[in-house]
Amino acid sequence: IRSELNHVERLTLVGRMAAGITHEIRNPMAVVRGFLQLMREKSPSDMESYYRIVMEELDRANSIINDFLSLAQSGLSGKEDSNLHDVIEELAPLLWADANLRGQSVELRLCDSLPMLWLNTKEIKQLVLNLGRNAMEAMESKGVLTLETRCVCEMVELLVKDTGSGMSDIELEKLFVPFFTTKEQGTGLGLPLCLSIAERHGGSISVDSRPGAGTVFTVSFPYESREKVSTVC
Ligand code: ADP
Ligand code: MG
Numbered sequence: 341i342r343s344e345l346n347h348v349e350r351l352t353l354v355g356r357m358a359a360g361i362t363h364e365i366r367n368p369m370a371v372v373r374g375f376l377q378l379m380r381e382k383s384p385s386d387m388e389s390y391y392r393i394v395m396e397e398l399d400r401a402n403s404i405i406n407d408f409l410s411l412a413q414s415g416l417s418g419k420e421d422s423n424l425h426d427v428i429e430e431l432a433p434l435l436w437a438d439a440n441l442r443g444q445s446v447e448l449r450l451c452d453s454l455p456m457l458w459l460n461t462k463e464i465k466q467l468v469l470n471l472g473r474n475a476m477e478a479m480e481s482k483g484v485l486t487l488e489t490r491c492v493c494e495m496v497e498l499l500v501k502d503t504g505s506g507m508s509d510i511e512l513e514k515l516f517v518p519f520f521t522t523k524e525q526g527t528g529l530g531l532p533l534c535l536s537i538a539e540r541h542g543g544s545i546s547v548d549s550r551p552g553a554g555t556v557f558t559v560s561f562p563y564e565s566r567e568k569v570s571t572v573c
Contacts, residue, residue: 357532360519361408364527368397368404400525407529410466411536419541422459424496424561425450428487431465435472435485443481446472449488454496455563463537470530471500471557477523478504478555500557507549515547534559 375390375397382390432448439446468487475485479502488499507515514520516535521528538545542562549555 357408357411357518361404364404364519365401368401371397396525400527403525404527404529407527407533411529411533417460417462419458419460421456422461422464424454424457424459424464424489424498427459427461427464428468428489428498431468431472432487434469435476435487438473439476439485442476442479442483444476444479444483444485447484447486449486451489451491454489454491457496457541457561457563459541459561460537463540467534467537467559468498468500470534471559474530475500475502475504475555475557478502478506480504494563495560496563498559498561500559501554502556503554506551506553506555507547508551512547512549516545 372394375394379387379390379394428448428450432446435446472485472487476483479485483503486499486501488501490497490499511522516531517528518532519528535545538559538561543560546558546560547555548558
């Protein structure tokens, strides 16, 4: 499934997000309020579980605000001539540490050489980190996250592969819809952010996934059309 949004769709996306965030923040707030009320009425032995729920819901509201801010603020700083491999190698220790905690591993399969790309490296790091974290969250221990790069037909491709749960067609269709999440603590804003970052680089994201068989996200960056891309952004 190829996911691309045109300009008009992107604009309406911003409006939908504003409505969505109001709704999404109200949910955890309502839960927190309800449990605070219960805490006043119930015995101290009930407190421990209520406390945990209240903290989780506050953390969730906080994540939604953080992700939403990244989405709103991304695109503000500039692009520079960059090597995608440098960006990946800078991130690798972070991914490795995260994977290690989960009993998973990270493999890098970087091609021999890549042309320089016109990148906002801060945003590209965020994109790789989001895709990497999603991959890890979809896998049990012993899972393997692979970051691969290749150069095909005037495109530089970054593949983020996992050996995780994979997705059904229904999930695949909703992947990039803001606030779509199957995780208890998810925000559903990670992939919309990734898509928006890829598009601001003139790129696109495609997904290949089957339930139980793992997932491959492919981010494609054009490099021949660099001038055209930089005037659009
Ligand atoms: P979040 O991670 O907060 O749920 P995302 O926008 O990053 O939000 O992802 C949306 C949903 O897409 C996830 O909740 C999950 O259901 C699905 N998803 C994303 N990446 C993967 C993956 N690598 N494997 C399986 N499912 C995934
Ligand atoms: Mg995510």
